[in-house]
Structure formats: C-alpha cells, structure tokens
Amino acid sequence: MKKLLYRHETYVLLVIIVLAIVITAINPSFFTVENLFDLLKSTSLMGTFAIGMLFVLISGGIDMSFTAVATVTGYTIAVLLLKHGDSMNMALVFLVAGGLGILLGMLNAVFIYFFKIPSIITTIATQNIFYGLLTVVSEGKWLYGFPEWFDEFSSIRVFTLYSETGAPYGLSIITVIWFVLLVISWFILKHTVLGRSIYAMGGNIGSAQRAGFNIFGLTLFVYGYMGLMAGIGSVIQALLVQTVAPNSLVGKEMDVIAAVVLGGASLMGGTGSIPGMILGVSLIAILSNGLTLMRVPSQWYEVVIGLVIIISVGVSAYRRKKITRKRVITESN
Amino acid sequence: MRQKISYLSILIVAMIVVMVMMWIFNGNDFMSFNNFQSMGYQLPELGVLSLAMMITMLTAGINLSIVASANLSGIVMAFILTGMVSQEGVVQDSSGVVVLAILAGLLVGILIGFLNGFLIAVVGISPILATLGTSIMIGGISVVITKGYVISGFPKAILTIGNGSFLGIPIPLLVFLICAGVMTVILEKTPLGTRVYLMGSNPIACLYSGVDNKKVIFQTYIISGILSSVAAIIMIARFNSAKADYGESYVLQAVLASVLGGVNASGGFGKVSGLIISIIILQMISSGLNLMGVSNFLTIAIWGIILLLVMVVKFLLEKNSQKRKFS
Numbered sequence: 001m002k003k004l005l006y007r008h009e010t011y012v013l014l015v016i017i018v019l020a021i022v023i024t025a026i027n028p029s030f031f032t033v034e035n036l037f038d039l040l041k042s043t044s045l046m047g048t049f050a051i052g053m054l055f056v057l058i059s060g061g062i063d064m065s066f067t068a069v070a071t072v073t074g075y076t077i078a079v080l081l082l083k084h085g086d087s088m089n090m091a092l093v094f095l096v097a098g099g100l101g102i103l104l105g106m107l108n109a110v111f112i113y114f115f116k117i118p119s120i121i122t123t124i125a126t127q128n129i130f131y132g133l134l135t136v137v138s139e140g141k142w143l144y145g146f147p148e149w150f151d152e153f154s155s156i157r158v159f160t161l162y163s164e165t166g167a168p169y170g171l172s173i174i175t176v177i178w179f180v181l182l183v184i185s186w187f188i189l190k191h192t193v194l195g196r197s198i199y200a201m202g203g204n205i206g207s208a209q210r211a212g213f214n215i216f217g218l219t220l221f222v223y224g225y226m227g228l229m230a231g232i233g234s235v236i237q238a239l240l241v242q243t244v245a246p247n248s249l250v251g252k253e254m255d256v257i258a259a260v261v262l263g264g265a266s267l268m269g270g271t272g273s274i275p276g277m278i279l280g281v282s283l284i285a286i287l288s289n290g291l292t293l294m295r296v297p298s299q300w301y302e303v304v305i306g307l308v309i310i311i312s313v314g315v316s317a318y319r320r321k322k323i324t325r326k327r328v329i330t331e332s333n
Numbered sequence: 334m335r336q337k338i339s340y341l342s343i344l345i346v347a348m349i350v351v352m353v354m355m356w357i358f359n360g361n362d363f364m365s366f367n368n369f370q371s372m373g374y375q376l377p378e379l380g381v382l383s384l385a386m387m388i389t390m391l392t393a394g395i396n397l398s399i400v401a402s403a404n405l406s407g408i409v410m411a412f413i414l415t416g417m418v419s420q421e422g423v424v425q426d427s428s429g430v431v432v433l434a435i436l437a438g439l440l441v442g443i444l445i446g447f448l449n450g451f452l453i454a455v456v457g458i459s460p461i462l463a464t465l466g467t468s469i470m471i472g473g474i475s476v477v478i479t480k481g482y483v484i485s486g487f488p489k490a491i492l493t494i495g496n497g498s499f500l501g502i503p504i505p506l507l508v509f510l511i512c513a514g515v516m517t518v519i520l521e522k523t524p525l526g527t528r529v530y531l532m533g534s535n536p537i538a539c540l541y542s543g544v545d546n547k548k549v550i551f552q553t554y555i556i557s558g559i560l561s562s563v564a565a566i567i568m569i570a571r572f573n574s575a576k577a578d579y580g581e582s583y584v585l586q587a588v589l590a591s592v593l594g595g596v597n598a599s600g601g602f603g604k605v606s607g608l609i610i611s612i613i614i615l616q617m618i619s620s621g622l623n624l625m626g627v628s629n630f631l632t633i634a635i636w637g638i639i640l641l642l643v644m645v646v647k648f649l650l651e652k653n654s655q656k657r658k659f660s
Contacts, residue, residue: 111644111645115644115645115648116648117641117645118598118599120588120598121598121640124588124592124640125589125644126637126641127585128585128589128633128637129634129637131630132630132631132632132633132635132637133634136628251582254397254468257465258462258465258469261462267459299473299477299480301473302469302470302476303470303473305469306466306470306471306472309462309465309466309469310463310466310467313458313462313463313466314458317456318456318457321456321457
C-alpha cells in the first residue's frame with residue numbers, strides 16, 4: 001500500500017478519477033458508454049504512437065521523427081489506394097505502411113548506433129529530411145476519395161448498440177487494433193528476454209553492453225518498432241479522417257512524448273510501462289474530450305493542457321526530489 | 334596530421350563548400366551585395382532564437398518554449414503599439430511608445446524565463462518537460478488574448494528595427510551581432526559563463542565546488558527568455574504584425590542550428606562563434622536554393638542532411654584521432 005502511494009501512476013489515476021467526476025457533474029453525457037467508445041476510437045491514433053514512443057524512451061532514447069515517418073507511410077498508402085485501390089486489401093495496406101515505417105525507423109537506429117549521434121539530434125535531422133522531401137514530392141496536396149472498402153472498414157464495429165435516438169454505436173475495429181497492439185507490446189516488455197533487455201539497455205547502456213546484450217540489435221528493434229507504430233498509426237489516421245494531408249501530423253510529436261512521460265516513463269530511460277502509458281494517454285484524451293463536453297471555449301484548451309502537464313509532472317518530480325533528499329539525510333546519519 | 338582537428342575548422346570548411354556550391358549553381362546572383370543584404374535581414378530571427386536555445390543546452394537543458402515565449406512577448410508589444418497609436422491617432426511621435434513596448438516585451442521574456450527556472454530548479458521537472466508544458470500553456474495564453482487573430486499596423490519607429498539599415502548593414506543583423514557579442518562576453522569572461530559550462534559538464538562537481546546550481550539555472554533561463562523577446566522584436570518589426578502561432582518550426586531548427594554549431598546536446602561544450610557559422614551555413618543554403626526557385630521544404634530536408642553529415646564527419650575524425658593516440 002505504501003509502495004503504491006509512492007508510484008507516479010497512482011497520482012495520474014487520481015487526477016483522472018477527479019477529472020471524470022467533475023466532467024460528469026457538469027455534463028452527464030461524458031459518463032456514457034457511447035462517449036466512452038467514441039473516446040476510445042479517437043484515442044487509438046495517439047495511443048498507437050505512444051506505444052512506439054514508450055519503447056524508445058525505455059531504451060534511453062527519444063524519437064522526434066515518428067510524425068514525419070507516419071506522414072511518409074500515410075502518403076505512400078494513400079497514393080497506392082488511389083492508383084490500385086481495387087486490387088488491394090486492408091492487410092496489404094498495413095503491411096506496406098508498417099514495413100516502410102520499420103525501414104525508416106531502422107535508418108534512425110543506424111545513425112544512432114554506428115555514428116554515436118544522440119537520438120534527439122538524429123531524429124530531428126531525419127524529421128526534417130523525411131518531411132521536407134515528402135512535401136516537395138507531394139507538393140503539399142491533400143489526398144482523399146479512397147476506395148469504398150477502405151471507408152467501410154473504418155466503420156466496422158465488433159458489436160453494435162443503439163442509443164435512445166436509434167443511432168448505432170459500438171466498439172470500433174480501430175480500437176480493437178489498438179488493444180491488440182497494447183497486449184502484444186505489454187507481453188514483449190514484461191515477459192520476453194527482448195523486453196527486459198530494453199529495460200537493461202535504458203538503465204545503463206554501458207553495463208548492458210558489457211553484460212553481453214546485443215546493443216545494435218536492440219537499437220534496431222526499438223526504433224524499428226517505433227517506425228512500425230508510426231506506420232500503423234498513419235493507417236489509423238487515414239481510416240479515421242479518410243484524408244491524408246502532408247502537414248497534419250508533424251509538429252505533434254511533443255504531445256505524444258508528454259502523454260507517455262505523464263504515464264511514468266522517464267526521459268533518462270529504464271522506466272515506463274504499458275499500463276502507465278495507457279493512463280497518461282487517457283488523461284490527455286479525457287481532458288480534451290471533457291473540455292469540449294464542459295463547453296469550455298476551444299481557445300482555452302492549450303492553457304489547460306499545459307497547466308495539467310506542468311502540475312502533474314511537477315507533483316511527481318517534487319515528491320521524488322523530497323524522497324531522495326530524505327534518503328540522503330537518513331543514510332548520512 | 335598529429336594535431337586534433339577542431340570542430341570549428343570543419344564548420345568553416347563546410348561553410349566554404351556551401352558558398353562555392355551556391356556560387357556555381359547561381360552565378361553572381363548569389364555573390365551579390367543584394368543577396369548578402371537580404372540574407373542579413375533573414376537570418377537574425379533564427380540566429381537570436383538559436384542563442385536562446387544554445388545557452389540552455391550548454392547547461393545540459395533545453396528550452397522548447399522559445400517560440401511560444403517570443404510570440405507572447407510579440408503580442409504584448411503589439412497590443413501596446415497598436416493601442417497607443419489608435420488612441421492618439423498620430424503615428425510620428427511614437428518613440429516613447431516603442432520604448433515602452435520593448436520594455437514590456439522584455440519583461441514578458443524575463444517572467445517566462447523565471448517560470449521555467451522555477452519549474453526546473455525548485456520543482457525539479459526535467460527541462461524538456463518543463464519547457465514543453467510552459468510552451469503549450471504560453472501558446473494557449475497567446476491564443477486566448479488574441480482570440481487567434483493577427484495584430485498589425487505598427488508605428489514607423491519599430492518597423493525601422495526590422496527593415497532599416499545602418500551604413501548598409503541591416504539593423505536586424507546588428508541586433509543579432511550585439512546579442513552574439515553579449516553572449517560571448519557572458520560565456521567567456523564572466524563567472525556565470527564558467528558556471529554554465531561547469532554545470533553542463535558535471536552538475537554534481539559544480540555543486541560541490543560551491544556553485545549555487547539553482548541560481549545558475551534561473552539566470553540561464555531568464556537570459557534565454559530575454560533573447561526570445563529580442564527575437565520577438567525583430568519578428569514583429571519585420572512582419573509588421575504579431576500572431577499566436579508564428580514560426581513554430583523554429584524550435585527544432587534552433588536545436589538543429591545549435592548542434593550544427595558544435596553545441597553538445599548533453600551540455601558543457603559549444604561556442605558562440607560556431608553557432609554564428611552554423612547560422613550562416615543554413616542561411617546560405619536557404620537563400621541559394623531560393624534563388625534557384627526550389628521549394629522551401631527541400632531546404633529543410635537539406636538542412637537535415639547537412640546536420641547528419643557533419644555529425645558523421647565529426648564522429649569519424651574523433652575516432653581517428655583516438656586510434657592514433659592509442660597506437
């Protein structure tokens with residue numbers, strides 16, 4: 001119990017509960033199954049990116065290029081869908097986007113590992129390269145008008161309920177895809193040698209190397225996995241809005257990083273978990289959904305989100321500082 | 334080649350290569366007084382913002398709020414400038430208003446710097462998260478007070494800062510050079526500079542040698558905030574307007590420029606001279622490609638490629654010199 005109180009995640013959960021109560025008190029339609037399913041569907045995009053970011057942060061790195069990677073993969077599948085849409089299917093779309101994402105992610109890994117360029121610099125550079133080149137090639141054009149089957153797939157529901165007015169709603173296939181990714185990623189991190197090696201690498205890369213971990217392989221995997229999530233995320237984005245625009249994702253990378261860090265991952269590496277990450281992503285999602293439901297003017301969104309990030313990260317940072325100080329004092333006595 | 338090649342010489346070589354290439358591609362259009370003068374108007378914005386980024390990176394921090402901070406102080410200045418002008422209806426006698434506006438803008442920068450310093454030094458949030466949070470929040474405040482609109486129509490005196498020249502030298506460039514000069518003096522000649530470098534390379538050793546680390550963090554982020562406001566003056570004066578979301582891409586570009594200029598992302602190393610050359614390289618690429626009629630986005634891509642190339646060259650040279658040492 002005492003250990004639970006020290007955990008950062010406990011505070012995030014508390015904030016979420018308080019927030020949910022306040023929002024429901026102001027607008028009861030927040031706490032309905034219908035809104036919950038909607039929320040889950042729209043959160044899937046950030047949630048998918050956040051999985052990849054979690055892996056990178058645990059390994060002790062950071063990736064600023066995933067939005068640009070997702071832009072490239074999203075645009076590629078959009079072009080393919082418009083040209084050969086009739087001869088393609090959903091599996092192929094995921095395969096192309098995911099595969100391309102992995103390749104671009106691994107390119108980051110090569111620079112980070114072989115030339116020892118800090119990950120933040122490598123990925124700022126590749127973000128500029130991927131995004132710049134894509135915008136030149138695409139001339140900034142928006143793509144839409146995808147085949148019917150692509151639109152239909154996005155409205156598949158695993159089960160369907162009907163609201164009082166008769167409008168159908170239910171658990172979207174997009175949410176299911178995110179859940180599957182969450183379970184696989186949780187399993188990798190928690191129960192495989194690979195996952196535990198990523199923690200070891202993030203905890204202390206020098207010791208991990210001497211202990212015989214294959215650092216190059218791990219780096220390749222982590223940034224490749226981030227690329228895979230960026231690729232899958234770009235498909236989810238295309239499914240959600242049925243439009244691919246070159247400028248819709250780049251610039252939002254810090255939002256995802258903030259959500260993952262809110263969920264307890266450290267920028268120093270070595271810590272973080274899937275359940276924590278889900279809490280962090282939920283907090284941001286519930287906050288923006290709640291602000292809409294509470295009829296807060298949209299101009300205020302960023303002020304509130306910025307405040308919540310500062311306060312919740314601040315509280316846990318301040319507590320950690322206090323605890324380490326107490327420990328130093330008691331030990332020196 | 335016994336001696337270790339300094340990073341600055343790599344940068345100078347890169348600058349010359351870029352200049353010669355742009356000369357070959359564009360002929361004398363590139364090597365003209367006009368082109369260099371227009372570069373002199375364009376580079377100070379990113380230049381001053383990069384100085385604001387650089388000093389925080391030297392302490393092993395980062396400041397993601399420079400652009401949000403610049404926009405808010407630009408908006409505050411714009412409110413004062415437009416408010417006073419419309420009340421009096423006279424534009425000529427406005428130098429007093431301009432001074433007042435600039436002071437208010439600088440004050441905004443100082444306050445934001447203080448807030449960042451407080452969050453990092455006292456609360457203990459990591460710089461990247463603290464300044465991300467303040468960046469989002471300050472950007473939000475700017476949207477709230479402007480309702481998302483552009484504020485424009487300033488008195489002549491402030492427009493001169495953005496578009497005038499002194500002895501043929503663009504005034505924005507002069508502002509940048511003054512900022513760079515002051516930064517050089519602070520970093521090389523004052524105790525604060527020594528503390529900044531020391532804290533960046535080893536905060537614990539710094540603390541035990543009697544330095545008040547918290548104070549250094551406060552000073553660093555306040556200087557960074559002031560520089561952001563100076564960038565804001567140049568920005569609003571050049572565009573004759575202020576808006577909540579101008580130049581958002583400058584944040585990562587300022588990191589890119591600083592790193593290209595030799596600033597170590599993990600703190601402790603980097604000089605103003607390197608940063609100036611890196612800004613010149615980036616501006617020459619941008620202006621040269623612009624003359625060739627190439628898209629701005631290709632410029633961004635090439636900046637990324639240059640950054641990677643320089644980092645790879647730096648790595649290979651360091652590795653080479655280490656091998657020689659051991660053999």
